[in-house]
Amino acid sequence: MTKYVFVTGGVVSGLGKGITASSIALLLKSRGYKVFMQKFDPYINVDPGTMNPIQHGEVFVTFDGCETDLDLGHYERFIDEELNFTSNITSGKIYKSVIDKERHGDYLGATVQMVPHITNEIKNKVYEAGISSGADIVITEIGGTVGDIESQSFIEALRQIQYEKGSDNTFFVHCTLIPFIYGSNELKTKPTQNSVRDLRNMGIRPDALVCRAPYDTGEAIKKKLSLFCSVPVENVIDSVDVKNIYEIPINYYNQKIDEIILKQFNLPIKKANLDYWKKLIKTVDNLSEEVEIALVGKYVELHDAYISVVEALKHAGYKYNTKVNINWVDSEKLEDSNVNLKEIFKNSKGILVPGGFGSRGIEGKIKAIKFARENNIPFLGICLGMQLAVIEFARNVCDIKDASSTEFNPTCLNPIIDLMADQKSIVNMGGTLRLGNYECTLKKGTLAYKDYNQEKILERHRHRYEFNNKYKDILESKGMVFSGLNEKANLVEIIELPSHKHFIASQFHPEFKSRPTRPHPLFDSFIKASCGK
Secondary structure (H helix, E strand, C coil): CCEEEEEEECCCCCCCHHHHHHHHHHHHHHCCCCEEEEEEECCCCCCHHHCCHHHHCCCEECCCCCEECCHHHHHHHHHCCCCCHHHEEEHHHHHHHHHHHHHHCCCCCCCCCHHHHHHHHHHHHHHHHHHHHCCCEEEEEECCCCCCHHHHHHHHHHHHHHHHHCCCCEEEEEEEECCEECCCCEECCHHHHHHHHHHHHCCCCCCEEEEEECCCCCHHHHHHHHHHHCCCHHHEEEEECCCCHHHHHHHHHHCCHHHHHHHHCCCCCCCCCCHHHHHHHHHHHCCCEEEEEEEEECCCCCHHHHHHHHHHHHHHHHHCCEEEEEEEEECCHHHCCCCCHHHHCCCCCEEEECCCCCCCCHHHHHHHHHHHHHCCCCEEEECHHHHHHHHHHHHHCCCCCCEEECCCCCCCCEEEEEECHHHCCCCCCCCCCEEEEEEEEECCCCHHHHHHCCCEEEEEEEECEEECHHHHHHHHHCCCEEEEEECCCCEEEEEECCCCCCEEEECCCHHHHCECCECCHHHHHHHHHHCCC
C-alpha cells in the first residue's frame, strides 16, 4: 500500500516547505524507496501557465507537458525523478473538474458541495499520484499557510485521507517559524503553538514539526513545543539557515526525520546511501574558480522567474569547480541608444538569453545577441532566445532588415518566426502551447551532436511560435547551421554558428532537465566555453 507524507506550513509563507518536502523525499529515496512528489496550490488558476512570472516566478514544465509551479523544479532536481500531470494540482483544476462533471450529469442530480464533492476530487488526485507513479511513498506539499481560506478544502481532504488510510499510512509534517526577538534575545514558540492549534482545530495533529530558526532551538524549546503541540520531542526538527542549500537534507538526516517517518509506516529502515550528496556538498563548498554569466531578460527584478536557468548554470559550474556569478541585465534598459554594451558586459564571459513572451524588451535582447556574436562571446539562447538569435542573424548578416516574429509584429513582411497552422485557430491561451517532451534529431559533426554525443534526444518545450522554414536556405547560405530538427513535424529545434567560438540556441528548455550532480549538456558546454576550458 502506498504511504503518504503531507507537508503543511504555518505562521508565514516562504519557510521552505518545498525544500523540506524535497529533502524528505531525497532521504527516503536514499534508503531504497520509490518516491513521488506532488504540490497542491490554493489559487483558482487552472495552472500557472497564464500567470506573469514577476508575480509567480517561473513556470516549470513536466515531461508530459504539464505547466506547474516552480517548486516542482526543486523536487526534480533533488530527487532526480521525472514528475507528471498529477504532480501539480490547483484549486482551479479541482473546481473545473467538479463543474465539468456536474455539467455532464455525473452526480445524478445531487447538490454539489465542498464536502464531499470538492474534497473527494482532491483525495482522488492524491491517490492518482500514487497509482500513476507506482511509488512506495508520495510526498505532497500544501501551498500557502494553514488558516488561509483558500486551502481549507485541501486540509479537510487530508484529514479524510488520514481517517481512511490510518496513521500507519499517513504522516503530517508541519513547517513553522520560531522567530528571534531582538531586545529580549530569545526564540519564541507562541506563533508555532497557535499554528498547530489552527491545524488541530481542522482535525489534524501533526506528526512532526520542522522549525525554521536562525540557529538550533535547543532542548528546552523542543520540550516546550512537544508539550503544547502534542508532538514527541524527537519529532521536533530544527531547520536552521545554511549557506549551501544542499546541506538541508543532511541536517534532517542527522535528526533522523526519515527514520521517524519509516517507523510510523512500519517500513524497514534500510541503509541510506548519501555519499553522492555529501560529495556534492563538498564540491559546492570548495569551488576555487569564478565566472560571470550575463543573463539578459525582462523579468530580472524577480530572480525566481529564471530559477531553473540559474540552477542549471550552477550545476555546470560545479563540474568545472567554478562558482557562476549572474550579471542580471534588464533587456528593456538595453534599448536605450546611449547604453554602453561594452561596459555592461565587460566582465561577462558568456551571455545567455532565456525564454519569455510578449514584445517588451525584445530589441534589447537582440542587441545583446548581436554583441555576443560580433565579439565572439560564448552564447546560449533558450526558446525565445533562439528565435531572437535567428532574427538577429537574418537582419544583420542576411540583410533582411524587417525580419521579425508575428508575436511582436503581426503584419511584418518577413516573419522569420511565425505560428504553425495548427496554432492559428487556437483561442484559449492556457495549456495550448507546444508543451512537454518532443524528439529531436541531431546533425552529426555539429556542436549539438558533440554536446549530447547521441543522435536522438528528448527535450521539454513551452512555446507557441516556430522558425519559418521558408527562410532556412538563405540563413544556411550565410553560415547558420540547423543542427537539431524535429523530423516528424519538420521543426527547427537547435541552431548554431560554427564560425563562432561558442554560439548555440535551442527552441526547447534544457534547464528543466539539469541536475546538480548531472548538468545538462548544453549548459555544460556553455560554461566550459565561458571558462575558457
